[in-house]
Amino acid sequence: xxxxxxxxxxAVFYQVVAISAVLLAGWVMxxxxxxxxxxxxIATGFGFLSRQAGIAISETSIAYGPTDxxxxxxxxxxxxxxxxxxLAALFGxxxxxxVGIGRLSANPLLSRLxxxxxxxxxxxxxxxxxFLWYFLIILVFPPVRQAIQLFPGFFLSNSGxxxxxxxxxxxxxxxxxxxxxxxxxxxxxxxxxxxxxIASGKANAGWIVALALLVLPVLAVxxxxxxxxxxxxxxxxxxRLTGGLQIxxxxxALLVGxxxxxxxxxxxxxxxxxxxxxxxQWEAALALGLPRSRTxxxxxxxxxxxxxxPPLTNTYLTVFKxxxxxxxxxxxxxxxxxxxxxxxxxxxxxxxxxxxxxxLGLSVLISLFMNWYNARVALxxx
Amino acid sequence: MSETQVLPAAANSVARPxxxxxWRAAYFGTPxxxxxxxxxxxxxxxxxxxxxxxxxxxxxxxxxxxxxxQSSGACWPFLTDKLRYMLFGFYPFEEQWRPLVALCLFLGAxxxxxxxxxxxxxxxxxxxxxxxxxxxxxxxxxxxGLTAVPTSKWxxxxxxxxxxxxxxxxxxxxxxxxxxxxxxxxxxIRLLGVGFIELVRGVPLISILFMAAVMLPLFMPDGxxxxxxLRAQVAIILFAAAYIxxxxxxxxxxxxxxxxxAGRALGLHYWQVxxxxxxxxxxxxxxPALVGLxxxxxxxxxxxxxxxxxxxxxTVRTALRDPDWQGIAVLEGYVFAAAVYFLFxxxxxxxxxxxxxxxxxxYR
Numbered sequence: 211x212x213x214x215x216x217x218x219x220x221a222v223f224y225q226v227v228a229i230s231a232v233l234l235a236g237w238v239m240x241x242x243x244x245x246x247x248x249x250x251x252i253a254t255g256f257g258f259l260s261r262q263a264g265i266a267i268s269e270t271s272i273a274y275g276p277t278d279x280x281x282x283x284x285x286x287x288x289x290x291x292x293x294x295x296x297l298a299a300l301f302g303x304x305x306x307x308x309v310g311i312g313r314l315s316a317n318p319l320l321s322r323l324x325x326x327x328x329x330x331x332x333x334x335x336x337x338x339x340x341f342l343w344y345f346l347i348i349l350v351f352p353p354v355r356q357a358i359q360l361f362p363g364f365f366l367s368n369s370g371x372x373x374x375x376x377x378x379x380x381x382x383x384x385x386x387x388x389x390x391x392x393x394x395x396x397x398x399x400x401x402x403x404x405x406x407x408i409a410s411g412k413a414n415a416g417w418i419v420a421l422a423l424l425v426l427p428v429l430a431v432x433x434x435x436x437x438x439x440x441x442x443x444x445x446x447x448x449x450r451l452t453g454g455l456q457i458x459x460x461x462x463a464l465l466v467g468x469x470x471x472x473x474x475x476x477x478x479x480x481x482x483x484x485x486x487x488x489x490x491q492w493e494a495a496l497a498l499g500l501p502r503s504r505t506x507x508x509x510x511x512x513x514x515x516x517x518x519x520p521p522l523t524n525t526y527l528t529v530f531k532x533x534x535x536x537x538x539x540x541x542x543x544x545x546x547x548x549x550x551x552x553x554x555x556x557x558x559x560x561x562x563x564x565x566x567x568x569x570l571g572l573s574v575l576i577s578l579f580m581n582w583y584n585a586r587v588a589l590x591x592x
Numbered sequence: 593m594s595e596t597q598v599l600p601a602a603a604n605s606v607a608r609p610x611x612x613x614x615w616r617a618a619y620f621g622t623p624x625x626x627x628x629x630x631x632x633x634x635x636x637x638x639x640x641x642x643x644x645x646x647x648x649x650x651x652x653x654x655x656x657x658x659x660x661x662q663s664s665g666a667c668w669p670f671l672t673d674k675l676r677y678m679l680f681g682f683y684p685f686e687e688q689w690r691p692l693v694a695l696c697l698f699l700g701a702x703x704x705x706x707x708x709x710x711x712x713x714x715x716x717x718x719x720x721x722x723x724x725x726x727x728x729x730x731x732x733x734x735x736x737g738l739t740a741v742p743t744s745k746w747x748x749x750x751x752x753x754x755x756x757x758x759x760x761x762x763x764x765x766x767x768x769x770x771x772x773x774x775x776x777x778x779x780x781i782r783l784l785g786v787g788f789i790e791l792v793r794g795v796p797l798i799s800i801l802f803m804a805a806v807m808l809p810l811f812m813p814d815g816x817x818x819x820x821x822l823r824a825q826v827a828i829i830l831f832a833a834a835y836i837x838x839x840x841x842x843x844x845x846x847x848x849x850x851x852x853x854a855g856r857a858l859g860l861h862y863w864q865v866x867x868x869x870x871x872x873x874x875x876x877x878x879x880p881a882l883v884g885l886x887x888x889x890x891x892x893x894x895x896x897x898x899x900x901x902x903x904x905x906x907t908v909r910t911a912l913r914d915p916d917w918q919g920i921a922v923l924e925g926y927v928f929a930a931a932v933y934f935l936f937x938x939x940x941x942x943x944x945x946x947x948x949x950x951x952x953x954x955y956r
Contacts, residue, residue: 225780232784239811246810317625318618319632333937334930335891338905342926349922531796538898545798558806562799570794 287547298468306476331474344463372444375455381437388427396420460541483514523580670921681747747902759828767836792834843874883944
């Protein structure tokens with residue numbers, strides 16, 4: 211077969227073979243799956259999404275009841291996933307930065323202690339920690355009947371923390387809009403102020419104007435009387451607390467587990483990032499008379515950021531994906547809600563396709579955002 | 593290069609006080625530092641007191657569940673009572689010497705294989721032809737007079753090791769293939785490689801395990817059923833392969849392109865260049881990172897408990913729910929499981945750092 215020795219032909223040939231093999235495998239799987247589904251009388255398609263869900267979800271951040279649609283139930287799960295991942299990423303990063311800096315402390319006691327913290331968290335599976343935190347919350351706090359009242363209206367028990375909450379009667383959207391507008395305006399003004407300061411070398415009042423812009427629209431909306439609020443304080447019942455904002459133990463266990471897990475990874479990344487900044491930078495800043503804390507904040511950390519951002523992106527993606535372990539302790543995240551729906555409707559393929567698609571899409575979004583941020587902090591070479 | 597200089601005896605004698613003041617500077621150099629030392633010291637003492645008090649002082653060493661109920665310390669009898677169950681799960685009780693032998697053989701073989709000097713083709717052959725078949729026969733039985741034990745009875749620590757080790761061993765060639773596909777100059781091959789890697793890396797492991805548990809049977813023609821354990825194993829292999837591919841890709845990018853071009857210029861075929869020139873250099877650089885990945889996967893295998901396989905974490909949790917011990921020794925069980933995972937992960941971590949020094953390549 212002489213034509214197989216022609217490189218150009220062979221390249222095309224390999225690609226055609228690979229593509230057709232994948233297509234063939236996909237087609238065979240599709241045929242067997244649809245035959246199997248037809249035999250089990252399971253209808254395919256996404257029509258089931260508009261059916262009534264009929265399941266109760268223990269934690270809802272948006273309005274939801276069992277009579278709502280399945281699509282709405284999945285949305286509730288998604289909001290829960292995003293909520294817990296975002297908070298875990300936020301707090302975990304803050305803890306991690308401090309632990310990472312502590313790892314490099316000149317004080318051997320502190321650096322060893324931080325090393326132990328990182329090792330204990332990294333060498334034990336996250337799932338085990340989730341079970342452990344959940345168990346400890348149930349163990350340490352009393353049952354609802356003997357709920358600890360921290361302050362009037364604040365109850366702590368093994369079914370979670372209940373705090374008084376503000377309920378919006380009207381004007382929620384308006385306030386949110388005013389806040390968003392103020393934030394954008396403040397960012398623009400701060401940017402202009404900073405550019406002027408760099409150009410002129412003189413301090414200006416840009417940040418005061420920015421702060422005012424951030425607060426004023428919200429105050430204006432408030433003053434106009436378009437907003438009405440009501441307080442809802444939790445009441446201790448015999449078996450459960452009603453009213454107020456309830457922070458459930460599953461949520462706390464998951465948040466703490468994810469947060470600590472992330473903080474250990476962030477600590478290692480921050481340590482490596484700071485070590486990647488050359489010693490000369492430290493010495494130059496100290497020689498200029500900057501104290502150590504300012505050297506770290508103004509000279510070293512901004513440079514370390516370039517090394518830190520790409521691996522940090524990966525840890526954020528990991529925490530987002532790890533939030534799916536919620537199913538093990540019963541926090542209704544995307545996967546757990548989908549799993550319940552899957553068991554109820556039998557639409558395994560569609561449900562798995564939906565939540566995998568959502569994870570994939572959001573992972574890509576997070577990557578894009580972090581890549582954009584990375585490009586911003588990357589070294590500008592002339 | 594610093595020149596070595598022999599200090600005169602007089603200079604040597606003043607070196608001691610200098611070192612002592614260094615020690616003092618490290619702990620009490622500035623008021624802030626002294627505060628840090630005091631706070632950390634207090635914290636360490638508090639933790640040590642709590643740990644020792646729980647583990648030994650207040651602990652119950654003999655007696656039953658009732659004695660443990662009274663005490664605020666650790667309950668050691670729980671461990672001795674349920675140890676065999678936690679380690680081997682529902683494996684037939686009188687046959688449990690088999691997983692024990694398999695576990696020892698496996699750990700011993702791993703220990704020997706960790707020495708860089710014994711690495712080579714012979715080691716791979718030994719694993720494939722001798723060690724793995726012997727381990728399988730020990731676990732599954734059915735020949736040589738060993739009673740057959742179905743995989744649904746397998747559990748505990750051997751299962752955890754099997755899922756992670758076999759998973760990674762089979763994922764390695766697959767991952768290398770994917771990395772080569774991703775680096776290929778053929779657009780269709782590259783597209784397939786990138787598509788698979790990004791698809792798998794973009795979703796949580798649990799969703800892939802769900803797919804294996806729930807969806808895979810749908811894709812099987814009539815009458816063909818695949819064992820649940822095997823399905824989870826396949827899912828872990830596919831998942832690990834995508835992560836290995838990314839690590840290997842990093843190694844491939846570190847090999848200067850001149851190596852590939854020089855190989856081709858010598859008239860070697862693509863595969864010859866890859867297997868004889870590029871991959872050996874690339875893999876050597878990423879071995880520490882691969883060991884790091886192995887630690888992560890050893891821990892990630894705990895997720896199979898969510899789809900109902902009896903891995904080590906699951907057998908520990910089942911032991912906690914034993915009617916005799918229910919609600920008495922929960923903390924003990926979790927701490928024991930954590931200690932086992934910590935031990936193996938920390939050992940692998942130390943090994944990874946050893947390899948890093950051995951190859952003298954720095955990897956973050």
